[in-house]
Amino acid sequence: MSDDIRLHRRSDGQPKLRRFHQARWDEPVIFELSTPGARGILIPEVENDLAAAAGDVLATIPQGLRRKTPPRLPEISQVHVVRHYLRLSQETLGADLNIDVGQGTCTMKHSPKVNDQLARLPGIAELHPLQDDETVQGILEIYWRFEQILKEISGMDRFTFQPGAGSQAIYTNASIIRAYHSARGEAEQRDEIITTIFSHPSDAACPKVAGFKIITLYPDEDGYPDPQALRLAISERTAGLMITNPEDTGIFNPRIAEFVQMVHEAGGLCAYDQANANGILGITRAGDAGFDLCHFNLHKTFSTPHGCGGPAVGATGVRGDLARFLPVPVVEFDGQKVRLEYDRPESIGKIRQFYGAAPVVLRAYAWVMSLGADGLREVAEIAVLNNNYLLHKVRAIPGADAPYARGKRRIEQVRYSWEALCEETGVTTDDIGLRAADFGVHYWTSHHPYIVPEPLTLEPTESYSREDLDEYAAILHEVADEARTDPERVRTAPHNGPVHRVTEARYFEDPALWAVTWRAYLRKHAAKE
């Protein structure tokens, strides 16, 4: 018998699945770490002279505005704060730790560390947004340069980086569409936005906030957006079309230009949600398909880290005349100086405080600069190659399927279905996802409602190697096998994670039981002595 340890790590020439176990610290809720009198940080003291001159300042606070009892915050020494949060971080499966192809639609890709370092330099971290333009020429130049880059990538004419993520960008576009029709005296008449069910839920929810009625189109039998359905939805009430392409199925709408034209002919505007742009960088552009507005998620396509859900930027671009409606300020460059321009009488106004998340813009700029035009094209092509490679692998798993567009290729992601496996074993996609976590990977189904039965959405961006994709597919294969041989193991997952399954939904649905804060938890659930 050989003592070569490596032999035990392979079977049939392939690596065995890793025997993963995530950190499980069994960490208490932070309030339980409190020791009265402990300090995590000390505050700069005031000078004696200053204190004497300032006098009894607390006495200047009007009656009723003075805090009566101190906040019941925990009191924790610094070493314990650090330890607690490090443990929580270890109980979080960051993208850096795993083959993160399982969070489809989220474009999980490598965020270069150098960009994080740059974003933390005092040259950006210690800038106040209201400094005189003269003193922030560097960061304004980054804004201006990155706007030029996005113009070329999209074919649009002007951008704003104010929106705080994709959804706020969609809202911004809806607000601009409203302003456009309002300027033409048609705001009341044009009160309908058309979207598709395989566009992000925010393509429906955000224009609703902006006052529009929402019409949602369903695809044809083969999963393609249906021009006939669009034709029926369009009327003199149409304000605009707000859609993703490729949709969350990974299917590119080959008649997109026709869609845009139909809406234009009816007097509407077309907004392109480019959340799924990763596979088409340098391949096709929003402007060339005739779109009037678009947005990119810099935290997705442009590599900035997702940060547990932000900070982020939904870079929002418009064509031609619509620039007059963009939020204030816009960035102008006269060949000598960059400045913030506020004098925009038709602007929709403010979307966000100041100018959006500058460190996100900086990282995205650095990412594009590191790749150039050829590199961005390579990003797209490898992302698409990876996706079709994984599609090939997943299709080979009994019980898995990729509905729609039979015999066709996909762009950057695929929405799969476990319908057959579920019918056979009773194991659902939610079960499979929690079991996949036992092997150290994320797994995302889709937004509700589940149009594709028992859905699974995988988006293998350019950041993953062939071996990574093989490993992910092998995990899915293993879990599918388990669904047949040991379904209970799958249904009771996760087993190797930081915690086990919550089985009683009533704790999240019943107002008498739910607890959004620790104080509410104690009030509702503390055992009576």
Added chain:
Amino acid sequence: MPQPKPVVYPTIPNSIPKVKAAMLQEVGAASTEEFYADVPEALRLRRPMDLPGPLLSEAALRRHVQEILGRNTTCEDFLSFLGAGCYQHYVPAVCDEINGRSEFLTAYAGEPYEDHGRFQALFEYCSMMGELLDMDVVNVPTYDGFQASATALRMACRLTGRRLVLLAGTLGRDRVSKIRDYCKPEIEVRLLPYDPATGKLDLDALRKALDDRAAAVYFENPSYLGFLEAQASEIAGLAHAGGAECVVGVDPISLGILAPPGDYGADIVCGDLQALGMHMQFGGGHAGFIATRDEERYVRQFPSRLFGVAPTRVPGEFGFGDVAYERTSFAVREQGNEWVGTAAGLWGITAGVYLALMGPQGFLEIGQGILQRSRYAARRLAEIPGVGAPLFDAPFFNEFVVRFDATGKTVAEIHQRLRARHIFGGKDLSREFPELGQSALYCFSEVHTQADIDRLASALQEALP
């Protein structure tokens, strides 16, 4: 001419030509072109994009970006008294350490199992904010304080079924702009007049405006213009008597010494987290919070995610999950409350770290220390001939309005002279609040020493003839 050697990109593992070729072969494609069969030729970009770069080496990239950022002058280079919604507080090293942790920095939308730590950290953030605000329900952060106030007002409209919101006339004009845009088209937004001497809300005007269409009254403590609104409980009482919700915006760093707004009758409390452990980042450190009492009618109106605690299969484990998920757009698209999505999760975790480090004593000391500095500064500035400080005859916290009309100089002129002395003066209000003349909003915090404030006073004295 020999073909240039293909670049193998460090961030694109499969850019190795042999690997790419093998994968294409395995899926039966001649080239990546096949994958784009659905993209019509008319829409294909058949030329290379015209982009700068590439700066392929990390070394070259770093040098390039550093060179550009070197054109900035920071608030570490100059002494700054800017505030007006973005604040220079000391950022504890632990805050940067934790939000730089790769696990938190790169996580996104996993389940409460493999991302247990993310859920717990955000639940704890909400819980500690709940203590600071004395409220039982706090959301997972929204984009910023502007969005928090705009959403709080929409929540009030849904709660009451009414469509008019009344705003204190001293709100920052950018916030008013945001609220107006966000309330269009169905909600009317009205600014209420204020007392020019004290900044206080005009209660008579409020009484008149509070008809049966009014969903909410919104004011801030401390106000955008720095003064404290001493009539807070009267305003809340009037709002309630009129059937409206009382919505209050608050700077959380003041709450070690200032009363949580629920004490004086606020129903919905909102604000921005940037002061709690985020660097200013040219306005990139913002995140918004919204808090209410734990009443179902309020909880059902939140658009944001709310994380709750539940037992798991194993006794003694804290499990987490989404509370009342069906109210969100993730669950029911346009039938949900507004929308939910990526916003500012990392800043929520960071604010939690800050709250844990500070504890009750830290908040008391920082509140008191800021107030001492700003009171001292007001005394020093008031000694300068022609300088009116503070403009309003009212108590204040970290900021106050300084009026320069009597100096015969504009704020712009004075601040230019301050910059020559390596000082950033406060926010120029002359365009935003023309009725205040040549005024500026000066801000003080625990980062300022007595010498800093004295330096400001003498620089101003020198800047004025």
